[in-house]
Amino acid sequence: MARSSKPSSRSSRSASTASSKPRWRRRLVLALQICLGLGAVAFIALATTVYLTMAQLPSYDQLKSSPNGQMIRVHAADGTVIVSLGPSYGDWLSYDRIPQVMRDAMVSVEDRRFRSHPGIDPIGLARAVELGIVNRGKGKRQQGASTITQQVARTIFLSNRVNWGRKAREAIIALALERKFSKDQILELYLNKVYFGGGAYGVDAASRKFFGHGADHLSLAEAAVIAGLVKAPSVYSPTADAEAAIGRAGVVIGLMRETGAITPEEAASANPKAVTLAPEPKQNSVRYFTDWALPQLEMLIDEPNRPLEVWTTLDLGMQRAADTAVRANAPNGAQGALVAIDRDGAVRAMVGGTDYVSSNYNRATTAVRQPGSSFKLFVYLAALEAGHKPDDSIVDEPVTIDGWSPRNDSRRNSGAVSLRTAFAFSLNTVAAKLGQEVGFATVADMAKRFGITTPVNTHPSMVLGTSDVRLIDMTRAFASVGNKGVAVTPYGITKVTAGGETIYSQTVDTSHVLVAPYVAAQMTDLLQTAVATGTGKAAQIGRPVAGKTGTTTSTKDGWFLGFSSGLTTGVWMGRDDAKPIPGLHGGTAPARAFHDFMAVAVAKRPVEQFDTKVTLPDWQVEPDEESYFGGPDNGVFVDPDGNPAGDGGVPQASDRGQRVDPDGNPIGDGTVAPDETPRPKPEKLDQSWIDRMTGRDSNPPSAGRPVTPRDRPGAAPTPLPDRNQPRANP
Template sequence: MTQHRQKTRKRGFRLLKWIKSLSLLAVLGIIAMIAGLVYLYATSLPLADSDRNSRLLDSQGEVIATFSAGGKDSVPVQLQDISPDLVNATLAVEDRKFYDHYGFDIQGVGRAVLVNLQHMEMSQGASTLTQQLARNLYLSHEKTWTRKAKEAMYTAQLEMKYSKDEILQMYLNEIYYGHGAYGIEAASRMYFGKSAKQLDLAESAMLAGIPKGPTYYSPYNHMKNAKDRQKIVLAAMVDIGKITKAEADKAYEEMLSFKPESERKTVESAPYFRDYIRSLAVKELGISEAMLDHGGLNIYTTLDLRVQKAAEDAVAKGMDPSSELETALVSIDPRTGYIKAMVGGKNYRNNQINHVLATTRQPGSAFKPIMYLAALESKELTSASIFNSEPTLFHYDNDRKTYKPGNFGDKYLGEIDLRQAIAASDNIYAVNTIMQIGPEQVVDMAKSLGITSNLSAVPSLALGTSPVSPLEMASAFSVIAAGGQRMPPVAILQVTDAAGRVIYEAPQTKAENVVEPAAAYVLTRLMESVFENGGTGNRVATTIKRPVAGKTGTTNTDAWMVGFTPELSTAVWVGYDQGKAISTSDGRRAAPMFAQFTEQALASVPPKIFPVPDHVVSVYIDPESGKLAGNGCEEKRLEVFIDGTEPTETCSGKTNDTDSKKNEGSHEVQNQEGMQEEKHSWWRDFKRWWVE
């Protein structure tokens, strides 16, 4: 009996010991759990993947775009700015118990764990909306136990740190809806052309079904799959009592009006410029792709969003979205070299080729000013130089080769001077010029202006037969606009890391004098005639209400308009990627886009005349002979010359001291212009009023 009692007592002690041990473990477990929860609450969440994306900023510090491997388009909105139907549809199909759980669906997790253990792999998941958000923000989508553990930790932290409405708002702004659209606002704009607040029940159910399979359930890719998924979403909303069966049936039968794919645009601004900056950052600054996508860099650029919008508006108005015809527009500030606007094509989603950088396009007659600048600076040609515009066979390479150019439409003007040749884009005059100064001198001038493409030193170079890029042309013309001073094109001003430390600063570059200022000014004045009566750009003269100089260019496959004001040097190109011939109407698109862009971009800038440098003189000449206009001359025209190159002989064959008097300096030159008696275009009359 005593033995039995002793055994019972021992068993009681052991049981008590076990109870104490288990109680201690339970207490320790509770303490550990509390400590863990406190730790999770006190510990900051990692930087979200979207926050780690580097940002592209314009010259005013405004965000242009973000760098991300997926090319995210996102427009964050508040929860109250999202249709309640969309919110209810999303909760019904993704997480019905969202407002009741603490981030985890215990029953769903249990089922998934049993299935995963049975197959000994991560084959199933039971993600709540909060878990999906944690995965999208901080993790990859790989199915591993490590990733699931991290996901659980981040899910708990999200539930601790944010309210349910805040989590739902983050989710709806983060989730992917296909075709590059992240977040419900971007998706709503892309699919339906409206804000998320305006979505009706049918549209909401359609969009809420897409995230499960953005490609498979995209109405653009598979309309049947999208409608089947919409039906499931509507049925789920009926199940939770948010809508009636009749409302679901009506919504399913509704004919949805999707935004045409041809009209879909990227949400981000300046996508071609973004890609250009990415290339520069990687190739020239040595910044890795991974750092761009996940380093949280701030890249400050020269782009001006207001000017960029003017460029995008001009392209949108000037191009036919249904045509395969492509375009490019790039604009540079001649005073700094800063790239202010860049549009590399008419629709980035359909064609990511940045035509601004394409070096396979012949500039045609748009190249002629570069040649004329070489001739003017060498003083082998002046504003009064006369050549006969007639069919001509040119001999070169020691007379072993011949070249016979022709004028457009076989129209020949007879004896003309340089101003007339530039205005009418006469090819015979151009080839006469290059034959006189030599193609090598033209190549040298082009290189000094910043053209890096290979140029063939042959007579046809005068007609722009060597391909160059629009960026090169805008840069070259910016030197003329700046009075002969060259500032290389600049796009990136500064790069800072995630901590705000400067890791790159654009070097302070001084303008390089590469062309005699007087030669640049004389050419500028001659190029203004392109927009006057008889000029190839005259049809857009009424659009441009400020001093502007430029040159058109047309080949069988390309059309150009390159020109400048004192503030902007702009190149516009139009053509086909396949290199097929352009029509007459195609070739007429470049100039109107240039004109609209220039006026819109400079709408807040008062018109400015081109400043007159030293060593420029202005005299009246006889246009027919190129000599000074004497008293007996029937016509006279005020023309500008580099000092020392103006004619000294009058049209009567005698020197006229009064008529040949030089007028140096801007004030005297402009007053001479004001006294001109010949009939001018409205713009020259305006300039005369302006300077007086």
């Protein structure tokens, strides 16, 4: 019995072993079956998702037209494109128009297995995962594995945000694209859509930006430079870092040789260093205008996607003349600004500084500075509206208002004078008396009525221009006077189109009357006299001109604003740090810049006469210093807030004509140097000379018409003193 038990034991162990092996196998088979089942389900789900995505994909033509961002092209008044902003698109190049070297360069550097994979590259993906594991914790950037097809999917349908969800969607769209379109179509989409930096989308835009010609004429070296940009457009841009761009192009050529796209001989002959880059466009003064006008689109239209064509008021001929006039006349170390506004408010020229590249700060529309005596426009407008006439008599005498005692620049008072004379010779005491009579708040309201958008103080000294203003606002005010009292609102955009559809068109409102026409005509009368015989003589252009100068404390700012033939121009000059500029006065550099610009700007416009003729002021009055030499206005007797400075009326050394250094500090004891001769008194003028200078005289004296000066009947007119004559301090 005992023997018989042993075989039974072995049999039991054998049966147990035999039963355990099928169980292990069953488990393995079950696991494989589950994996295969899950794989099949995943494959079916993926296939279903891909085909559903493929069914939802736009047509090829729709993909070609889908924008990468909003492009804005800005046109001058004559239709010339003056600037393009936002994405830049070249011509769409079909596959057969894209050079073979460009296609091969892009495939070699971005996706060498493009022709063989189904939209995603398993080999590239595995290599990227491997490198990611090897470089983990070393601070190295993980290498991407996106195929060209995936980049097309991301460019058109997705964002650049990196996460697993976006990568999964990118892969599905790529697989769908491969099912719906051919490899050639996908490569065509890619080469016309991918971003190459500098706002350029597509190879044609990149070629035009960097080489100045279309992409259908790219050489091997040029194609290598462009292909190398995709990895990091800002790093390898040839205009930003030529050395880096050349090095990257060399890498591309090496890859092309490695993949067999080019022969070793072709690779050796390609020389990226010999590539000629297109010159960068110069940032000229046109950008001051576009920087001012384009932000207004947000209020004018609601179109965030479609490319826009913006048509503006800018006259390129006037803009060139304005740029030249400012640069030629701005004193050394000073800035200058100019705005020219047509009678309907169209801004024809705008210069915000002497050089946009070195400073894009727009001094025509943003800077605020004291306007000096040019602010007297509002004082006299208020007085005329209150019932005064240009020929009304007013006494030029010492006056004290709330402790402030303004003085004329000549340091003299002339007794009874007309308003015309007071304005032509910029008599400060008369302006103060008029301001007190009509009310300083009334003057401030008049300034606001005419478009001054900055705060205006109501201190008595405000009549001399102690409140900060903008050049474009002051120019607008003078334009409204020239427009017979009807409000002029500056605008720069006339029309906006998107896809050939006009989505905005400018309309001009002429219904807002600021002052009665007769008040505007009387003000024009005064402004004519200021140019013909007063402070603005340098602004004469041989046709009727009305305008006013302005000069501020210690010659920190110089202004001239005026109009002729329907065009109003304002000029400002000064330093950004508001330091004094020796010799800067409204009647010198700014008036000369006005002259230089207007002589060109209105040359082809008909001569327009004003409603009132130029009338001579009272010649028994001794003209003050500013009348002939553009001296500073009496703003020097107040602090920047308009409060009386010092004793409220004692002129400072520099205001009495004392010589000053570049910072405005007195030199020596302020006396006239021995070799400086006293300034001669100006000769008198007559009405006939005024008529000839303003284009009214059709029968000059040589033709037999008698000359009848008001002060010396029967005598011939005497010439003006040379405004360039050396000046001695009185």
